[in-house]
Amino acid sequence: MIRALALLLLTAEPTQASPDAPAQPAAQPAPFGPAHPPPLACAPAPAPPTKRKTGRGLLIAGSVLTGVGALGRVGLEVFWTTTAGLKPGEPFGRWSLANIAFLTNWNSVMFFGPGLGLLTAGAHRRGRDDAARGRPLDLTRRHKLGVGLLSGGLGLFVLSRALLLPLSRACDTNACFYGAMESTFWVSAGATFVGATQLAYTRGARRGANINLVPSLGRGFAGLAAAGAF
Amino acid sequence: MPTTRASAALVLASLISPALLACGDDITPADLGTSPQDQVKLADAPRLAYLAEALAGGADLTVEDLFFEDRVDFAAAPDPTPLFELQAAEHAALAPLSGALTLRVLSYNLGLLDRWYPFTHVGVPEIDHRRLRAPEELLSADWDVLCLQEVFELEDVDRLRAAADTYGYAVFAGTDDKHVQHGLVILVRDQLLAAPQGTLEVQYEAQREIEYFPGPWVRRGFLRWSFRHAPTGRVLHVYNTHMTSFPELWRQRIAQARHLGLDAADRPADDLVLVAGDFNAAPYYPDDIFGDVDGEPVVDWWRNATMYPLFLHYGGLVDTHSLLTPATDVLRMAQLRLPFDGAAYRAEPLAGRCAEIAHDAFTGSDCNSLYFRQYAGTEYPARLDYILMRDPSAHARVLTSEIVYTEPLDFGAAGAFELSDHYGYAVTLALQ
Structure with missing residues (x-):
C-alpha cells in the first residue's frame, strides 16, 4: 500500500493594500538572517469543502426497494388467502408450483435483490464515513454478527428452496406448504439483509479507519493533514 | 406431479415474462393436408355441404381451408338441419337388433374447478x-359408463375412487401429473370389463398455452379406454375429452376435433367407438354476435359452429342426440331473445325465457343457476356436451338420449343449486 501525505492548509488570506491608500514606496527586500527568516511560498487557496459520501442516498433507495418488495410479498400472501381462496386445511395443489415460483421470484429479482445491493453499498459508505469522522464503531461485534446472520440467512434460504419440491410432495395441506415456504423466506431474508449490511458496514469502516486526519502546524499555517490508503 | 424436467422449467419459467410465453399459440395442425379427410371438398360431402352454402366462396373450399382464418368467411349462419335430419334418417333405416343389451352412458362436466x-x-x-x-349422486344412479370432465384435483379423483369401490366401478383418470392438467375421468362398471383392455392419455398439440402457464395449469387432451364389453363380447373404445373454451379460440377446437377424430377413425370397423365430452361449441348459432364481456360484444360464433361437422367428418362419427329424432338446437336457438340485449340477459337468465325452452338441447345455459352466476350474458346457451358414436358395423342403436341433472339439489344450509354449472348428457344404447 502506498502511503501518501496530503496537506490541507487552513490559512488566512494574505493582506491586500487598499486601492485608496497612498502608494507606499516599494519595500526593499529585507536582508536575510535569523531575525528575518525567508518568506515561505504563499499557501494555496483552501480547496472548497467536498461533499461527504455518507451512503444516505443509497440507504434510502435500498430501503424503498426493499420495502416495496416486502409489501409485494405480503400482498401475495393476502392474495392467496383472499382472492385465490386458499384454505389452510385444504390439500396443497402442486399444479400451482410454477405460478408460485414465478410470482415470488419476480418480486425477489425486481425488488429484494436490488434493494439488498443498494443497502449494502450504502452501509459500506456509511461505515467508511463514520470511521473517517472518528465515531465509535464496535466493528468486531458487528463483523461477528454480520458473518453469523449472513451465512445463516443465505444457508436457510438456499436449503429451504432446494427442499421446496420435496416439501410440496410431503405436505398434505396449504398450511403446511405455504407456512413453511413463507416462514423460511422471511427469516432467511431478514437474516441475510441484516448480516449483509453489517458486514458491508464493517468493511467500509475498516477502509475509512485507514485514512486519518491529523493536525499539522507550521510557520504561517495551521491545518489538517489527511493520511491513509487511497 | 411436476417431473424433473418440469421442475427445471419452473425455475426458468419463473424468470421469463409471461408476455413471451403468451405470444403465438401454434394451432394449425402440423400434418394438415396429409389425411384424405383434409382434401374433401365441402360441397361434395353430404355432411358438410351446408357449410359450403353459408361460406363466401364455399363451393370451392375444402376441409383444409376451414383451418385458416382468412378463408373462413361466413355470409350467413351455417344451419345444420340437413345434417341432423340425415343422421336421424340413417339411424331409422337400420334394422332392429336382436338380443341386444342396454348400455347407459353419461357425459358430464362436473365443474370441480x-x-x-x-x-x-x-x-x-x-x-x-x-x-x-x-x-x-353419480355412482348410485346406475350408469354403465361415466365420462366426467373438470375433475381437476386428485382429491376429487380419490373421492370418486372410494365411491367406485363401493358401487363396483373401475376408474381411469390418467397419470397424476397430466390429470391435474386435463381433469378427465372415465368410470366403467366392473362387471362390463373384460380383456383385452388398454388405455391411452393424450394431450392435444393445439392448446391455448397461457391457460397452462401462467394460467391455471390446464392442458387439454383426451383419455381413451378400450375394453371388451363382457356381456356382448363387443370391443368398445370410450373417449373422454374437454376441448378449449371461449368462442375466439375456435381454431384450437377444430384442431383438437381433428386430432381426436382421426384417432377414433383408426379403430377397427367392427368395434364400437363412443366419444364423450365437453366440446365447448354448439352445432348452430343464429347470430354471429351474442353476449358481451366488459362491454365488448362477443363475436365469431358462426366459426365456432364448424367444430361439430368437422368432428363428425374426421371421426366417421354420428351424434347420438340426433339419431332418434333430429336434434333441436336450431329450434331452441330460435326461441332466444335476439338480437342480444345485455341488460335483459343479465336481469334474468335467458332474458326470462327459461320456462319456455325445454331441456332437450342446451347443456351450458344461464338457466343453470351456477352457470348464470359465472357467465350471465357473456355466451350463448348451447349444447356443449355430447356423446358421439362410430359404429360402421351397426352393432348399436340409440334407445334414449336426454339432458340430465337439470334440477337443483338440496344442499341443506348451503341452499339449493345444481350439481354442476353444466347439465349432463346421457344416452341409452342397445348393444349387440
Whole structure:
C-alpha cells in the first residue's frame, strides 16, 4: 500500500493594500538572517469543502426497494388467502408450483435483490464515513454478527428452496406448504439483509479507519493533514 | 406431479415474462393436408355441404381451408338441419337388433374447478358442497359408463375412487401429473370389463398455452379406454375429452376435433367407438354476435359452429342426440331473445325465457343457476356436451338420449343449486 501525505492548509488570506491608500514606496527586500527568516511560498487557496459520501442516498433507495418488495410479498400472501381462496386445511395443489415460483421470484429479482445491493453499498459508505469522522464503531461485534446472520440467512434460504419440491410432495395441506415456504423466506431474508449490511458496514469502516486526519502546524499555517490508503 | 424436467422449467419459467410465453399459440395442425379427410371438398360431402352454402366462396373450399382464418368467411349462419335430419334418417333405416343389451352412458362436466393464477381466480361456485355430493349422486344412479370432465384435483379423483369401490366401478383418470392438467375421468362398471383392455392419455398439440402457464395449469387432451364389453363380447373404445373454451379460440377446437377424430377413425370397423365430452361449441348459432364481456360484444360464433361437422367428418362419427329424432338446437336457438340485449340477459337468465325452452338441447345455459352466476350474458346457451358414436358395423342403436341433472339439489344450509354449472348428457344404447 502506498502511503501518501496530503496537506490541507487552513490559512488566512494574505493582506491586500487598499486601492485608496497612498502608494507606499516599494519595500526593499529585507536582508536575510535569523531575525528575518525567508518568506515561505504563499499557501494555496483552501480547496472548497467536498461533499461527504455518507451512503444516505443509497440507504434510502435500498430501503424503498426493499420495502416495496416486502409489501409485494405480503400482498401475495393476502392474495392467496383472499382472492385465490386458499384454505389452510385444504390439500396443497402442486399444479400451482410454477405460478408460485414465478410470482415470488419476480418480486425477489425486481425488488429484494436490488434493494439488498443498494443497502449494502450504502452501509459500506456509511461505515467508511463514520470511521473517517472518528465515531465509535464496535466493528468486531458487528463483523461477528454480520458473518453469523449472513451465512445463516443465505444457508436457510438456499436449503429451504432446494427442499421446496420435496416439501410440496410431503405436505398434505396449504398450511403446511405455504407456512413453511413463507416462514423460511422471511427469516432467511431478514437474516441475510441484516448480516449483509453489517458486514458491508464493517468493511467500509475498516477502509475509512485507514485514512486519518491529523493536525499539522507550521510557520504561517495551521491545518489538517489527511493520511491513509487511497 | 411436476417431473424433473418440469421442475427445471419452473425455475426458468419463473424468470421469463409471461408476455413471451403468451405470444403465438401454434394451432394449425402440423400434418394438415396429409389425411384424405383434409382434401374433401365441402360441397361434395353430404355432411358438410351446408357449410359450403353459408361460406363466401364455399363451393370451392375444402376441409383444409376451414383451418385458416382468412378463408373462413361466413355470409350467413351455417344451419345444420340437413345434417341432423340425415343422421336421424340413417339411424331409422337400420334394422332392429336382436338380443341386444342396454348400455347407459353419461357425459358430464362436473365443474370441480377452483384455481388461482397471477392475481385472479377461476372457479365454479359452491364447489366445497358439490364435490362431496357428486360421487354418491353419480355412482348410485346406475350408469354403465361415466365420462366426467373438470375433475381437476386428485382429491376429487380419490373421492370418486372410494365411491367406485363401493358401487363396483373401475376408474381411469390418467397419470397424476397430466390429470391435474386435463381433469378427465372415465368410470366403467366392473362387471362390463373384460380383456383385452388398454388405455391411452393424450394431450392435444393445439392448446391455448397461457391457460397452462401462467394460467391455471390446464392442458387439454383426451383419455381413451378400450375394453371388451363382457356381456356382448363387443370391443368398445370410450373417449373422454374437454376441448378449449371461449368462442375466439375456435381454431384450437377444430384442431383438437381433428386430432381426436382421426384417432377414433383408426379403430377397427367392427368395434364400437363412443366419444364423450365437453366440446365447448354448439352445432348452430343464429347470430354471429351474442353476449358481451366488459362491454365488448362477443363475436365469431358462426366459426365456432364448424367444430361439430368437422368432428363428425374426421371421426366417421354420428351424434347420438340426433339419431332418434333430429336434434333441436336450431329450434331452441330460435326461441332466444335476439338480437342480444345485455341488460335483459343479465336481469334474468335467458332474458326470462327459461320456462319456455325445454331441456332437450342446451347443456351450458344461464338457466343453470351456477352457470348464470359465472357467465350471465357473456355466451350463448348451447349444447356443449355430447356423446358421439362410430359404429360402421351397426352393432348399436340409440334407445334414449336426454339432458340430465337439470334440477337443483338440496344442499341443506348451503341452499339449493345444481350439481354442476353444466347439465349432463346421457344416452341409452342397445348393444349387440
